[in-house]
Amino acid sequence: MKYQIRAFQAEIIKNRNSNMLWGTFIAFGIAPVIGGVFILIIQDTDALAKAGSLALKANAMNFEANWKSYMGLLTQAVAVGGVLVFGFVASWIFGREYSEGTAKDLLSLPTSRTKILNAKFVVYVLWCLALVLSNLLIGFLIAAILRLPLTDVRGIFLLLNDYFITAFMTIIVGFPIALFAIWGKGYLAPLAFVALTLVFSQIIAATGYGTYFPWSIPGLFSGAGGEYKKLLNNYSYSILILTGTMGYFATIAYWRKADQTK
C-alpha cells in the first residue's frame, strides 16, 4: 500500500501545477454560464426579443427558467461535453509520459507499473469529479444570483441523482482512452479515439442503437436524446461497465507486457 500511496502522491505533484488542470475547468465551466445566459434571456422579455439566435436556441431546447431545465442542461453538458473534456483529461494524464519522454523513467522502479497506472486512474476519476462538482457549484451560484425559484427540493435531489449518475457513466467510458494513450505513445491516438467516439455516439444514437453503444449511453441517460432514456436497459448498463472494466485491464496488461522502446 505504501508504494500505491507514493505513486498517487507523485501523480499529484505532476498534475497540480499543470496548465491543463485550469484549462479543463474553464472549458467545462462554459455550460453553466450558457445556462445562466438562457435563464437571463428567458426571465427578461426585452432581452428575449433582442437575443436573436440565443433565444431561438433556448426555445428549441424547450428551456425554461427553472431548476429542472437548468439541471437538465448541466447533466447533458456532463454527458456530451464530458466525453470530450474527460477524454482530454485522460489523454493528458496517460499520454504525457510519452510526449514528455518520461515514460522510460517509470518502468524500472520499486513501484510497479500497475500501481503507477492505478494512481493515474485515480487522478483521472478525481479530476473529472472535481470538474463535475465545480460545474455544479458554478450552476448553484448562477442560480442564486438569478434567483431561480426553489419550489421543489425533492425534485432537485432527483435531478442531482441523474447528474451524478451521468457523470460516473461518462467517467467510466473514458477508461479505454488510457489504452490508446499508452499504445499510441502520446496524445494523438487517444484524442483521435475521443473524436471518433463523439462522432459515432451521435450517429449511432440517431440510428436508434445508442442504447448498446457505450459512448452514447451517458448522453441518452442525461435526457439529451429525449424519450430514448427509457430504452436504456440492464444490457446498456452492463455494456458500459464492461467497456470501462476492459479498458482498465487492457491498459494494465498492455503496459506490463509490451516492449517499451520509447
Next chain:
Amino acid sequence: MNNQTTVLQTNSLTKFFGETKATDNISLDVKEGEIYGFLGLNGAGKTTLIRMLLGMIKPDNGKIMLFGKKLDSGFNLWNDVGYLVETPYAYPNLTVTQNLKIYYKLRGLENESLVDSIIEKLKLTKYKEKKAKELSLGNQQRLGLAKALMHGPKLLILDEPINGLDPEGIVEVRELLKALANEGSTIFLSSHILGEISKLANRICIIHEGRIVKELATDELTRQLTKKLIVKTTDNSAALNVLTDVNYIAELNLKEEIEIMSADAIANPEVISQLLVEKKLPPRQIYLFIEDLEMYFLRTIRTKEL
C-alpha cells in the same frame, strides 16, 4: 577481479524487431565495483540491450541475471539500480526539485535530505527552483544523472551519460563515476565515444550489428593499438632498402614516408636513427605513431564485417 561477485550477467541475449536482429547472442558479465564500457555505433544495439537489462524490452531468447536474481516480472531489486536511458527528459513544467521528488516518492525513499544532497552533488543548487524546460542541455543531463543516483544504487546503467555536457561537466561526471566505483558501485555505461569510455572503464565491450565483436580490459586495449615508427629521410626509397635488408618490416605509405612495424624498432628508435646515419641517409624526421582509439574501434568493426 575474477573472485568478485557478478552483479550483471546476460546469457545468449537475442532480440528481434520484426525481421531485424537488434541483439544477437549477447553474453557478458560485469563484476562488483567494475566500470564496464559498452561501445558501438548508433544503431549497433546498445540501447536495446540497456532496455533489456532494465526490463523494458523482453528478450526473444536468453536470460538476464541482476545481483544473482533472474530478471522477470517478479524482480524487485530496482532500488539497487539507477539508470539513464538515451536523452534524459524531465517534466518540463516542474522544477528540478519537484522532478526529483517524483522519483523520491516512486522509489519509496524515506530520507528527504536525499533530494537536496543529490542536487548539491550534481551542482544543480542554483537551478533547483527552475523549471526543467528552462535548463540547458548540460543541466538536463545532470538532472537525469541526479534521478539515477539519488537513491545510492549498487548498479548504475547509463546510456551515453556525457551527452550534452561541456568539457568541465564531462570531467565532473567522469570523476563522480570513478568515485562511485571506488565506493563499490558497479557501472555499466554505453557510449559511441571510445576515447571517453577508455578514460573510465576497466573493461570495454565493442558491439556491432547486435553482436559482440571484442571484449577486453582497458590496459589490454593500449597494447592492441597499432604502433608504427614513421621515418623521413632525403631518399626514402634507398632508406627502405637499407631497413628491409636488415630484416625490419617496413613499407612506404601513401605520403611516401617509411612506416616501420617491427617491435624492436618501435622499442628502440635510436637504433634506426644510427643505422640510417651510418648509411649516409640521416633521418629528417622520426616519430612514433600510435593509432587513436577511434581508428582502433573502426578497424575492429570493419575486420568483423570482412
